[in-house]
Amino acid sequence: MTRAVIVGAGIVGAACAEALTRHGVDVVVVDRNPVGSGTTSRGEGNILVSDKGPGAELALAQLSRRAWLEVGDLLGRERIELEEKGGVVVARTGAGLDSLHAFAEGQRAAGVTALDVADPLALEPHLAPDIPGAVHYPEDMQVQPVLAAAELLAAAVDRGATFRGGLDAHAAVTDSDGSVSGIRAASGEVLEADVVINAAGTWGGEVSERLGAPVPVLPRRGFILVTEPLPPLVRHKVYSADYVDNVGSSDAGLETSCVVEGTRRGTILIGASRERVGFDTSLSVTVVETLARQAVTIFPFLARVNLLRVYRGFRPYCPDHLPVIGPDPRAPGVIHACGHEGAGIGLAAGTARLVSDYVTGGLTATTAGEWAALLPDRFAGLNKEARQQA
Amino acid sequence: MSTTDVLLIGAGPAGLACAATILAHSDLSVVVLDAGHGPGGQYWRQPAPAAGPNALVPGELADLHHDQTTFAELLQEVQRGRAEGRLELRSEQHVWSLVPVGDGYAAHTVDRAGGPSRTAGSTTRARAVLVATGAYDRALPFPGWDLPGVMTVGGLQALLKAGGVAAGRRVAIGGTGPFLLPVAAGLARRGSTVVGVYEANRPTLWLREARAVARNPAKLGEGAGYAGTLIRHRVPVRTGRMIVAAHGTDRVEAVTVARLDRAGRPVVGSEHRLAVDAVGVGWGFTPQLDLAVTLGVDRRPDVAGTEVVAVDDLQRTSRPGVYAAGEVCGVGGAALAVAEGTLAGAAIVADLGRGAAPESLVRQGRRSVDRLRGFADAILRAHPVPAGWADRLEPQTVVCRCEEVSYAAVRAAIDERGAGDARQVKQLTRTGMGWCQGRVCGYAAGLLTCGAPGPAVERLVSAPVPLGALADAAAGSDD
Ligand SMILES: Cc1cc2nc3c(=O)[nH]c(=O)nc-3n(C[C@H](O)[C@H](O)[C@H](O)COP(=O)(O)OP(=O)(O)OC[C@H]3O[C@@H](n4cnc5c(N)ncnc54)[C@H](O)[C@@H]3O)c2cc1C
Ligand SMILES: Cc1cc2nc3c(=O)[nH]c(=O)nc-3n(C[C@H](O)[C@H](O)[C@H](O)COP(=O)(O)OP(=O)(O)OC[C@H]3O[C@@H](n4cnc5c(N)ncnc54)[C@H](O)[C@@H]3O)c2cc1C
Numbered sequence: 001m002t003r004a005v006i007v008g009a010g011i012v013g014a015a016c017a018e019a020l021t022r023h024g025v026d027v028v029v030v031d032r033n034p035v036g037s038g039t040t041s042r043g044e045g046n047i048l049v050s051d052k053g054p055g056a057e058l059a060l061a062q063l064s065r066r067a068w069l070e071v072g073d074l075l076g077r078e079r080i081e082l083e084e085k086g087g088v089v090v091a092r093t094g095a096g097l098d099s100l101h102a103f104a105e106g107q108r109a110a111g112v113t114a115l116d117v118a119d120p121l122a123l124e125p126h127l128a129p130d131i132p133g134a135v136h137y138p139e140d141m142q143v144q145p146v147l148a149a150a151e152l153l154a155a156a157v158d159r160g161a162t163f164r165g166g167l168d169a170h171a172a173v174t175d176s177d178g179s180v181s182g183i184r185a186a187s188g189e190v191l192e193a194d195v196v197i198n199a200a201g202t203w204g205g206e207v208s209e210r211l212g213a214p215v216p217v218l219p220r221r222g223f224i225l226v227t228e229p230l231p232p233l234v235r236h237k238v239y240s241a242d243y244v245d246n247v248g249s250s251d252a253g254l255e256t257s258c259v260v261e262g263t264r265r266g267t268i269l270i271g272a273s274r275e276r277v278g279f280d281t282s283l284s285v286t287v288v289e290t291l292a293r294q295a296v297t298i299f300p301f302l303a304r305v306n307l308l309r310v311y312r313g314f315r316p317y318c319p320d321h322l323p324v325i326g327p328d329p330r331a332p333g334v335i336h337a338c339g340h341e342g343a344g345i346g347l348a349a350g351t352a353r354l355v356s357d358y359v360t361g362g363l364t365a366t367t368a369g370e371w372a373a374l375l376p377d378r379f380a381g382l383n384k385e386a387r388q389q390a
Numbered sequence: 391m392s393t394t395d396v397l398l399i400g401a402g403p404a405g406l407a408c409a410a411t412i413l414a415h416s417d418l419s420v421v422v423l424d425a426g427h428g429p430g431g432q433y434w435r436q437p438a439p440a441a442g443p444n445a446l447v448p449g450e451l452a453d454l455h456h457d458q459t460t461f462a463e464l465l466q467e468v469q470r471g472r473a474e475g476r477l478e479l480r481s482e483q484h485v486w487s488l489v490p491v492g493d494g495y496a497a498h499t500v501d502r503a504g505g506p507s508r509t510a511g512s513t514t515r516a517r518a519v520l521v522a523t524g525a526y527d528r529a530l531p532f533p534g535w536d537l538p539g540v541m542t543v544g545g546l547q548a549l550l551k552a553g554g555v556a557a558g559r560r561v562a563i564g565g566t567g568p569f570l571l572p573v574a575a576g577l578a579r580r581g582s583t584v585v586g587v588y589e590a591n592r593p594t595l596w597l598r599e600a601r602a603v604a605r606n607p608a609k610l611g612e613g614a615g616y617a618g619t620l621i622r623h624r625v626p627v628r629t630g631r632m633i634v635a636a637h638g639t640d641r642v643e644a645v646t647v648a649r650l651d652r653a654g655r656p657v658v659g660s661e662h663r664l665a666v667d668a669v670g671v672g673w674g675f676t677p678q679l680d681l682a683v684t685l686g687v688d689r690r691p692d693v694a695g696t697e698v699v700a701v702d703d704l705q706r707t708s709r710p711g712v713y714a715a716g717e718v719c720g721v722g723g724a725a726l727a728v729a730e731g732t733l734a735g736a737a738i739v740a741d742l743g744r745g746a747a748p749e750s751l752v753r754q755g756r757r758s759v760d761r762l763r764g765f766a767d768a769i770l771r772a773h774p775v776p777a778g779w780a781d782r783l784e785p786q787t788v789v790c791r792c793e794e795v796s797y798a799a800v801r802a803a804i805d806e807r808g809a810g811d812a813r814q815v816k817q818l819t820r821t822g823m824g825w826c827q828g829r830v831c832g833y834a835a836g837l838l839t840c841g842a843p844g845p846a847v848e849r850l851v852s853a854p855v856p857l858g859a860l861a862d863a864a865a866g867s868d869d
Contacts, residue, residue, distance in 0.1 A: 034814045035807075041817050146817040150807045165808065228825060228854065265793065265820065270857075283487055283684055283850045285498055292860035303858030309827060310850040 001026045004359060005183055005193040007169040007207050009033075010040040011345050012337050013199035014149040015352035017156035018071070023360050027161035028191055029153060030183070032168040036149030039201050039344065042313025044224060044259070044271050045145045046237060047346035050087045050137035053103065054110040056373035057322055061343070062111065064350025065139060071148075071349050075155060080148040081264065087140030087237040088123055090131045090298060097133040100241040104135045113139050126233050128300050140237055142261070145345045164191075172196065172211040172331065180211060180333035195359055197335045202316035204324075204338030213331035215324045215376050217339045219279050219314035222272040223287050225295070226309040229266030233301065237261040240298060258294040260302075268305070270295045272342070279314060317341040318379075325354050326375040327365055335359065336376050391513040394421040394478070396738055397497055399485050399681065400522035402431020403460075403724045404716025404731035408520050410467035411735025413477060416745030418738070420477045421514055422468075423499060425484040425853070429468065431716075432524055432544075433724040434461045435551040460728060483512075484853040488519065488681040494711060495519045495685075498863075500855050511859040518711045518738050521682050521699065522731060525675035525717035527569075528833050530779055531797070533787050534636030534645075535671070543573045543672035556582040558668025562645045564588040564633035565672040566773040571616040571627075573670060578623035585664050587620070588631040588647055590654070590776045632656060634782040636669055645669055654776030673775055675721040676833060676843070680852035687712055689846060692720045694770045697846040703756060704737035705730055713738060722766030729758035780838060789838075790831040792824020804839055812836045812844050822847075825854075 002025045006013045009031035017029050031038075047068055052058040072082040091097035104114040117134040120127050157163055173182035173190055182192040198215075200207035205217035242257040255274045262268050273287045288310055296303045318324055318339040328334045337355050340347050354371055357363035365375055396412060398405045401424035412418050426435070471477030482503040489496055494517040501510045527544030534540065539558060541549075543565060546557050550573075560583045563574050574587045620627060628647075634656055635646040649660035679689070682699050688708035690700040699714040701707055707714050715734040716727035733755045736747035785798035803809040803818040812828070812835035815821050821835050822828025827849055828835070836844035 034810055036817065037814060041813075150818060154807065163808075165810070223850075225857075226823075227857070265823075267823075281686065283489055285487055285489055285496075286864075288487075288851075289860045289864035292857040293864035296857055296861040303856065303861060305857055306854035307851060307857055307860065308825065308854055309823075312850065 002195070002359060003193050004028070004195045004197060005030060005191050006197045006199050007183065008038070008199035008201055008204075008338075009035040009149065009153060009163065009165070010038045010199065010201045011036065011145050011149045011152075011348040012201065012340065012351055013197070014152035014156070015071070015348040016197055016199055016337060016355045017161050018152040019352035019356040020359060021156045021159035021161050023356055025356070025359060027156060028164060028193070029156070029161060030164045030167040030169055030185070030191070032166060034165055035153050035163065036146040038203075039313050039316060040145045040149050042311060043145065043222070043315070043342070043345060044261070044269055045081075045143040045148075045345050046259070047141040047143060048087065048137075048343065049107070049112050049139050050089055050114070050135075050239070052107075052343075054106055056370060057343070057347075058107070058110055058112070059370055060323075060347055060350045060354075060374070063353060064347050065141065067349035067353050068141065068143065068346075071152070075151045080151050081144035082141065082148075083143075084138075084141050085236060085261075087137040087239060088117065088120070088134050089137065089239045089241050090120055090127065090134040091241040092131065092297070094132055096241045100133075100135055113137065124235055124238060126299055126301055127238070128298055131298070136236075142237065143345060148345075169200075169207060170210065172334075174212060174331070178331065180331050183211075193333070195333055195335055197337055197355060199337045201338055201340075201344065202314045204316055204336065208336065211331055211334050213328035213334045213336070213376065215328075215336055215339065215379055216319055217316045217324070218276070218319070220317045220341065221275045221277050221280065221312060221314055222342070223284065223291065223310055223312050224272050225270040225288065225291055225307055226311070227268040227270070227302070228306045228308050230262075230268065230305065231266065232262055234260055234262040234268060234299065238298060240294060258291050258298065260295050260299055267308070268302070274315075274342070281312065283310065283312075315341045316344065320378070322374055323347060323351065324374060324376050324379070325351055325371065326368060327358055328376045329365065391515065392421070393515045395419045395517055395742065395744070396421070397495065397514055397516035397519045398422045398522060399488065399497060399520065400424060400431065400524055400716065401426070401429040401479060401481070402522060402524050402716060403433050403727035404522035404524075404734075405431070405520065406464040406468060407728040407731030408522065408713075408715060408735040408738070409471065409477060410464050411732050411747060411751075412739055413467055413471040415736070415747040416739035416742075417476070418742060418744050420471065421516065422477065422479045423483045423485055423497060423514065424479070424481050425502065426481060428481050429465065429479060430461065433727070435548060457724065485681060486851050486853045486855045488521070488685055490685070491515060493517065500853060500859060511855070511863045518713065518742060520713045520715060520731075520734050520738070521707075521718055522714070522716045522727075523678040523681060523718055525677045525721050526829060527675050528673040529671065529830055530673050530775065530834050530837075531783060531787055531789050531831070532634060532636070533782065533784050534638065534642065536788050536791050537636050537638050537642045538640070539638070539642035539667060540636050540669045540671070543570060543670040546668070546670035547573045547576065550576050550580065556580045557670070558582060558666065560585055560666045561668045561670060562586055562588065562633060562647070562664060562666045563670045564590075564631075564647070566590040566775065567672060567674050568769060568773075569672060571620065573672075574625055574627075575616040575619040578619060578625050582668075584620075584623070584625040585666055586647070587625060587627045588633055589627065589629045590632045590650060591773050592629045632776065632779070633669065633671060634661065637663075642666060642669055648782070650776050650778065653778065654774075655778030656781055673833070674770070674773065675717065676829070677718045677721065679718060679846045680849040682707070682714060682718060683846050683848050684850055684852070685709060685712060687714070692770060693767045694774065695842045697843070703733075704752075705734035706737055706741075720763065720766060721770070722762055726759065726762035726766060729755050729762060733759065775837065789834055790819075790821040790824065792826055792830075793820040793822075795819045795821045800835065800838060809839060811839050812847070815839055
């Protein structure tokens with residue numbers, strides 16, 4: 001029986017554990033902290049196709065969306081608060097609407113359902129009346145990330161997997177031929193494995209170095225605003241169209257373009273900023289004020305609503321803004337599954353599919369096809385430079 | 391935006407003492423921001439203007455505002471500073487964030503004076519800042535604690551101090567710690583029948599702390615004063631007892647009190663029921679650390695495991711330019727807060743190179759702090775939360791009132807999903823995600839998961855702020 005050690009019990013590690021145990025793999029998940037307590041607990045639970053242009057990431061998002069629906073049926077949608085809520089992207093200017101329409105056109109060609117909305121107020125009655133137009137993406141969904149991670153892990157444990165909390169993966173156990181045959185914990189304990197999966201999220205860069213297969217994963221800070229609970233006033237996930245431009249950008253400076261959505265408990269989430277400031281945990285008042293201002297522009301009623309809470313997280317990103325998924329030729333036995341940036345929740349279920357295919361032999365680096373763009377060998381020679389930049 | 395040399399956050403005993411010291415021994419300018427209606431903090435709480443012309447004037451509440459002489463002296467100093475244009479005291483200003491800017495700090499504030507619809511934001515910058523935000527009282531859930539009429543002892547006391555009104559005619563007081571007594575005494579003096587004070591711990595614990603008590607005769611005198619009042623009003627004080635349930639339909643009508651065994655567990659069969667129309671329960675205090683945690687200053691656990699701000703012998707935190715005094719450095723009463731505030735003032739004038747407080751003042755302050763801190767630690771050790779506090783919780787007992795999370799749901803997160811701390815319980819059940827942001831239920835969540843309060847919670851926003859006020863500030867900064 002194949003034995004896999006998964007480093008990281010975030011949404012990605014938990015999803016991998018669930019998928020691998022489905023195929024009879026003997027799984028041990030290790031995390032130095034509780035399940036889902038890393039970046040998974042610091043974001044929103046958007047499962048989006050709307051924000052991605054054609055390419056490998058969109059393809060993964062589409063695979064992942066289907067995989068999430070299956071996971072929902074398996075675990076119970078209610079238990080993980082999986083909801084097919086749909087998203088509405090609103091343009092704030094006429095020019096913005098034109099580029100939004102062009103973007104949507106490209107997505108449609110890639111199989112995304114993107115519906116032009118002539119009367120945004122019919123979909124979202126409390127929008128600012130001067131919004132010129134919008135595109136409706138009925139495929140966008142949401143999930144509660146920590147619940148989902150906990151339930152995925154529990155499902156894996158039910159099938160015989162082991163979870164080792166409080167365990168720091170310190171180093172690789174390496175054979176004479178350079179292949180990795182397990183990990184060594186900070187305590188000295190050795191866990192043997194046929195494959196080691198690097199699902200350490202924002203710390204995936206550090207773990208990859210410990211495994212002798214460095215990939216560049218850097219932190220990108222984001223803040224999210226949470227309001228007091230209200231009666232339901234926002235029906236979909238509502239994004240301002242500039243979101244589309246921000247996601248793919250590598251500008252180091254602050255980017256905000258807000259995403260407004262109501263939660264089941266009535267609070268409204270306003271996300272999210274993007275900044276490359278390392279692991280700086282301090283509060284940026286400018287970010288909070290800017291997000292508030294953008295939200296109030298889209299939904300004027302929010303001006304009278306209280307902000308209750310702000311939270312922050314560090315998205316794991318690779319320099320080319322694509323996750324790194326697949327076997328690492330420099331350290332046979334190591335499979336990466338990290339660097340999902342602001343889409344790790346959405347992409348987790350699909351990532352788990354790919355990882356389980358790589359483990360069980362259904363997929364190899366040479367047969368990766370459209371997923372080849374996500375393989376770690378794209379970083380050959382790039383590592384040092386990227387690390388210096390960080 | 392306004393700029394000052396020194397910014398003091400909190401106008402309680404600690405903040406006022408710091409202000410007075412700075413005014414007396416330097417030429418520094420000072421701004422004091424406080425969320426309350428007037429200076430004084432928890433200890434010298436002012437009646438709300440909303441209480442109207444019939445509210446009692448502070449003088450009539452003298453028995454509730456101890457040590458009026460100190461308060462009067464501090465206020466006089468503050469008034470003088472105001473008259474000289476060196477001090478600005480801004481009440482109803484809630485600081486929602488305190489962040490480093492350049493070589494100083496900026497406090498972002500919401501103005502509560504205009505009412506909810508007229509809230510505006512403002513910013514104050516300073517080179518040095520004192521965090522003197524005090525503490526809030528601790529609640530633990532029990533069946534019926536969410537009925538109207540059930541409050542924290544702090545809530546009962548605040549009602550008395552702010553409006554001079556008692557919360558009920560027949561009141562039961564429970565929990566642990568010396569603050570139960572003044573609250574009971576205050577209620578009794580205002581004509582309420584206090585059916586009993588149920589102190590969970592037993593006085594024998596005090597014997598072990600004889601040294602600290604002996605060094606603080608004044609404190610004993612204070613306690614004796616309350617005891618006298620309680621005896622006069624025939625208020626029974628029962629130790630080793632706990633209120634295990636409140637009963638009623640629309641509001642509280644009765645409580646059940648049980649005896650605790652040596653291990654601190656309610657004894658089956660010891661229960662008795664009492665008719666009441668109000669209940670006050672207090673399990674000590676949690677320091678208000680939101681601003682300090684977000685700034686990232688070092689903390690340390692107190693003798694009961696609660697995180698408090700770590701300071702040196704002149705109240706400096708680990709961050710240059712940031713000072714802390716009063717309950718944020720550990721709960722210990724008003725006299726300790728005054729002594730710490732004085733030391734912080736001395737440190738600030740010295741560190742900014744704009745004066746010097748007399749040696750003797752500093753020496754005396756330090757002696758007081760040592761002595762009073764020892765006393766405070768003794769109190770904490772003698773008044774632990776009993777081990778069996780959760781024994782009588784029922785599956786449907788609400789733990790988080792804002793989000794309506796039941797004890798059963800919290801237990802499931804712990805027992806079935808392995809939640810090992812309050813944060814994980816929050817992530818899995820929403821406990822602490824509501825209006826109070828875990829200020830009410832966070833302590834219970836910590837005790838239920840790991841038997842300890844756990845690390846201080848990070849709250850990047852320390853008070854609710856209307857998005858409109860933030861949006862206006864963003865618009866303003868573009869100009
Ligand atoms: C503000 C913000 C908003 C976001 N919004 C969304 C959204 O709406 N939709 C979406 O899809 N994504 C969103 N994201 C991104 C998403 O949260 C992340 O991509 C995702 O959580 C990454 O999951 P993960 O499992 O890879 O990492 P994590 O959840 O961080 O898990 C990694 C785990 O590895 C553990 N670990 C690290 N090193 C070690 C070691 N040496 N030994 C043992 N364990 C180790 C950590 O403790 C951690 O638990 C957002 C992120 C932020 C910050
Ligand atoms: C019920 C009760 C009974 C007590 N009885 C006694 C007693 O008998 N003897 C005794 O010695 N002590 C007693 N105390 C304790 C005493 O009140 C405190 O020790 C003392 O007030 C602590 O002073 P401080 O300056 O640290 O904080 P506080 O007096 O609490 O002052 C803190 C101030 O900071 C303000 N503040 C907090 N956060 C912010 C913010 N973000 N922005 C702006 N302002 C903010 C608050 O509004 C408050 O005015 C009692 C307390 C309570 C609650």
